[in-house]
Amino acid sequence: MPLYPNQGFWRYGIFQIFAILTALFLVLALLTSQLVLFQELVTVQIALDLSSSTYEKTQVFRGPGTIMQQEIDAVKAYVAKNATLRTPNLLSVSGFANRVIPITGQFTHNPQDISRSIDQVVQPVLASQIGGQTNINLAVENGLSQLKTKSGRCSQLLVITDGEFKLAEPTVNQARNNGVKLNFLIVGQPVTPQILNWANQTGGIALNATPENISQLLTNKVFNRFNQSPFTPWFLGLGFISFMWMLLLPLDRFLLKVLRTRPDVSGVIALYNAIFWTVVTPLFLVFAVGNPLVRC
Template sequence: MRSSRRALWRYPLFQIPLIFLGLACLGLLLFAFLGLGRPAVGVAIALDLSNSTYESGDFNAPGSTMSQEIDAVRAYLDENSPQNLRQPNQVQILGFGGEVVPLTKSFSDNSQKVKRQLTQVLQDPQLPEKVEPDQTDIDQVIQKGISSLESLENTCRELLLVTDGKAEVAPATITQAALKKVRLHSIIIGQQAPELRKAALATQGIYLSGQINNLDVLFAEDLFSQFNSNLPWIIFWIGSIWIALMWLLVLPLDRWVLQGMMKLPMPVAGKIALGNAFFWSAATPGIVWRLAGGIPWLSRC
């Protein structure tokens, strides 16, 4: 780089990165405080209705595991409102034992409508027999959830499974979920379920197991927040700020640090300063991809 008495801010190599830095900072503020970039989301929630979830023998008995599952779904639906989201999630609820039974008619972003349908179906005295409560067929409900979510276009597809039993999931089912871009999330109340853990890992889903208390809080706060997060965009803007900052520092690094403090020759100092900017311009997208699970411009979910 040529030596000059001109102030650094008079060079295009300083001015252009400064402009991009300002735009990136503005983008970060808008997305962080206005919640821009939240994805459209479709959620199929599958609830275990086998007889092990109501130990007293009474279907949906107060305090039973089943009752906690249903309360958790209602808590999620309470959060899924136009007051919290510009575009509420499309939600459908399934119940399963040995068979899968829709607890709501179809996907809907009207949470009040979904809750009414859920309450109505739960009052059906034949529902326990319909789900074949003596069995738990996890593989079937995952396939049904994938099939239902496949009808949703331009949305992030989330399948949330809640069960208290062991599960066997065919590798082909996990592969199908990945191909259809369905993320499998499993909440296991009690024992471990290694197959569901593998399914969650393979589809970038969430896996939780153990004696889970406050299931309604988990649904309403943790899961709802993760499904509707614009964190990938926040990470993207932070990465953009970092790249712009590295280019903004080319001239100060060259003139003040490398030439001024370290007394390096001008050609060497210029190459090092530019090399630093080129390095971070190449490395930062990979870091953003790793942290955010993709680049938001290219990956919607």
């Protein structure tokens, strides 16, 4: 038997209720993504590559148009956007080459303090102090050490580099064990499967960048990833489930009238379709996104 009498399915309560729920969950998903509702407390350690390759184009430390200057401009843009959040990220910035030097003295969300620290510390005299090579493993180890001081928050470590990538497996394991997500912005170099694997192991991301789009990536993809509400994908999932139940009667009618399915079969197929997605969608979200009630 079909699931409804032979009249407009939109006139029935089961369709109307799930249509309202679908709209409600989609609105909640939009609000949590755009207004960053239910935002997690986030701490971000940014490691900037200041090696000689980041200014080899002009041979001028922090010269106009160099990768180094593009990195700095991008970080300042991120800091400015971060200040607009209801609960801004706590940020700390370091620079690295052969050695690692702190740029900001402490974690802060004050854009003026961070910009002032960058302008004061990242000066040509720094080149002789930190060397010209790229020790990414040391930069990550230093970042993990800094993030240990800010427990109880979602920890993100972002490395921006154009250098050859070498990272020790124990360092990656330490990040994973400490709950720190490793994120890499690779300028002018491909994101290798190994780099992507290191990021994925810790729940981070790895992106390829050009000198011209570092700022765009940092203030959009990276910023949104760090500050996405964990509830957004769940509201989308609940909206999808509601939509499947909203389609219960339309699907039954389609099977019955268009595909000429037997009346005693069409309703069962429509019902099982809704039940299937009701079970599968939460399972997918748990494995792909995680529990939104658990930090990070």
